[in-house]
Each structure stands twice: as C-alpha cells, then as structure tokens.
C-alpha cells in the first residue's frame with residue numbers, strides 16, 4: 001500500500017471512545033482497532049495513545065461516599081484502565097496482533113535516563129510487532145504532576161519515538177475557522193508554520209475531554225516545529241485512519257505543516273522539558289540579540305547577567321531574555337555554584353551548548 005507515513009502515533013480522545021451517557025463505545029473502539037490492524041499489517045508502525053480510562057471506569061463503580069475530584073479520577077481510572085486495555089487486548093487478538101500497556105507520568109519525562117528507558121521499552125515492543133497502548137497513569141499523577149491532557153502526552157510520545165506523523169483523533173473534523181456549530185464556518189485544512197489560530201478557538205471542551213482544542217493547537221504547533229506532521233481529524237468517521245494515510249486530499253482534517261529541518265532527538269526531549277526546569281539563566285541585552293539572530297550559538301557565561309535557582313550539571317534550565325521573558329530551555333553543562341563563579345567572565349566553556357539548546 002502507498003501509505004504517506006510509515007511511523008505514526010495515533011491519539012484517541014476520550015470523546016471518541018465514550019457514548020453520550022459516559023459509557024465505553026465498544027463499537028467505535030472495535031472500528032478503530034480494525035483500522036489500526038489494517039495499517040499494522042500494511043507495514044505501518046503505530047503507537048496508540050488512548051484516553052478513556054476515567055470515562056470507562058465511571059459507569060463501573062458507585063462510590064460509597066462523596067469523593068473529591070482527585071479520588072474520583074483515581075478510583076475510576078484504576079478500574080477503567082483495566083477494562084480499557086482488556087478490551088483492546090481482545091479486539092487486537094482477533095486480528096492476531098499483540099498489544100502491550102504503557103502507563104506513564106509527566107515525571108517520567110523529566111530526566112534523560114527515565115526518558116530513554118521509556119523509549120527503549122516502546123522500541124523493543126515495536127521491534128517485536130507489539131503495539132504499545134499508552135495512557136497517563138491517572139492513579140498516581142495528581143494535579144501539578146499531570147499532563148495537561150493526553151494531547152500533551154501524545155505529542156511527547158510522537159517526539160520521543162521520532163514518528164513521521166501524529167494523528168489526533170477527536171469528535172470533530174478538525175479546527176474550524178470559527179465556532180464549529182455556526183453556519184458558514186469550515187475546517188482549516190492547512191496550518192502553516194507560525195500561524196496564530198487563537199482567534200478561532202473557543203475555550204469550551206467537549207463532554208468528557210480535559211484539555212480542549214486550545215491545547216491540541218499548542219501541542220500540534222510544537223510537535224510540527226520538530227519536523228513531525230500533525231493531523232487533527234474525526235475519530236468517529238468510518239475508515240478515517242486508512243483514508244488519512246491513503247487519500248489525504250479527499251479526507252477532511254486539519255494538517256500542521258512540519259518544519260523542514262531535522263531536530264535532533266535530544267533537542268526534542270529538551271523542547272518538551274520546560275516543566276522540569278530547575279533554574280533560570282538571565283541573558284544580557286547583547287546575548288539576547290545574538291541568541292535571537294540567525295546563527296546557531298551556545299550560551300556563554302559572558303552573556304549571562306544573573307542565575308536563579310540551584311541546579312546540578314545536566315539539569316534543564318530556562319533561558320530568559322534581557323526583559324526577563326522566557327525564550328527557551330536548555331541542558332546546563334555545569335552545576336549552579338560553578339555557573340555563578342563563571343558569570344560574566346570571558347574565555348569560559350558554554351553554560352548551554354547549542355546542541356542542548358531549544359529556543360521557542
């Protein structure tokens with residue numbers, strides 16, 4: 001088959017998998033499994049990121065007392081994830097395909113070592129023909145440790161696994177150039193690099209989702225800037241996945257045009273690591289201008305005015321411009337005590353080497 005991509009991450013949103021009453025839509029799930037199986041048999045490497053744990057657990061248990069929102073999420077996801085993966089396992093087995101479960105947390109992306117462990121796990125699964133089915137470990141990720149939603153998780157997975165494309169399946173055909181329910185609006189088919197879509201996106205979410213269209217757009221842009229095509233399409237449409245890969249021109253969806261330059265694997269990790277930053281490097285005016293220029297440059301101690309926080313060598317730090325605004329992230333080459341000693345000095349080694357610097 002002439003598929004346009006051979007390595008893809010597919011994110012299936014909560015709303016695709018749940019019926020209006022909140023129960024698991026097994027018919028839809030089964031249709032999507034058939035499509036993924038078809039691609040897999042056609043030689044496409046697929047990593048699935050599936051939501052639906054909380055939604056599918058909700059209908060299974062009746063809590064004995066009033067639970068707060070964290071407890072509810074923990075209880076429903078513990079039950080619901082087991083139900084979800086069990087369904088997937090059985091449905092894929094009918095196609096002779098083995099699947100495996102990967103539950104992760106935002107923290108597991110925080111250090112390079114954990115990150116590589118996860119990547120290795122999924123690589124070995126793929127090498128052995130096993131489809132990884134990834135979800136956040138909702139039982140233990142609470143509030144500030146959580147991914148914004150599974151769109152963020154799927155972006156990190158697509159980036160980590162060096163995928164050619166990330167397909168985000170929701171309950172809508174793509175991003176509309178206005179309110180989707182209003183007459184006269186239509187799906188934006190292509191989003192060029194640097195295009196601002198904020199005017200179009202309403203903050204409301206669909207029934208069971210967590211992040212909404214705004215997070216999808218932010219993540220999509222970031223992942224596309226790393227050279228990965230991002231597609232937002234309707235997971236409720238029949239045969240959507242093969243159609244997107246075989247007949248993209250005739251299939252409604254929004255496509256984020258990827259950057260043409262290659263981004264190294266370590267830079268991709270750094271790009272998604274802002275949340276783990278342990279400190280800040282504040283650049284002076286001249287360094288800010290140089291860093292913003294066209295040339296690839298490292299951050300030298302002479303260009304740093306101030307250092308905030310305590311960090312170890314190889315930790316992630318935020319890069320701030322002369323006005324104190326964040327402009328990127330990088331991996332620091334020395335600990336904070338040593339970095340402070342070098343501040344403002346000439347002839348020192350870079351604090352952040354260009355290879356480990358990601359600018360927004």
Ligand SMILES: Nc1ncnc2c1ncn2[C@@H]1O[C@H](COP(=O)(O)OP(=O)(O)O)[C@@H](O)[C@H]1O
Nearest residue numbers: 013014015170175176200202205206209212213
């Ligand atoms: N401009 C827009 N185009 C498309 N959808 C939008 C737009 N603005 C807001 N939305 C809403 O975003 C919803 C999809 O996001 P979300 O609820 O997070 O779904 P999921 O569970 O699939 O991640 C749509 O159902 C729609 O109501």
Ligand SMILES: N[C@@H](CCC(=O)OP(=O)(O)O)C(=O)O
Nearest residue numbers: 014052053054149150209210
């Ligand atoms: N991990 C959660 C997913 C929650 C979530 O963010 O879902 P979505 O709105 O589809 O991105 C679950 O399985 O219920």
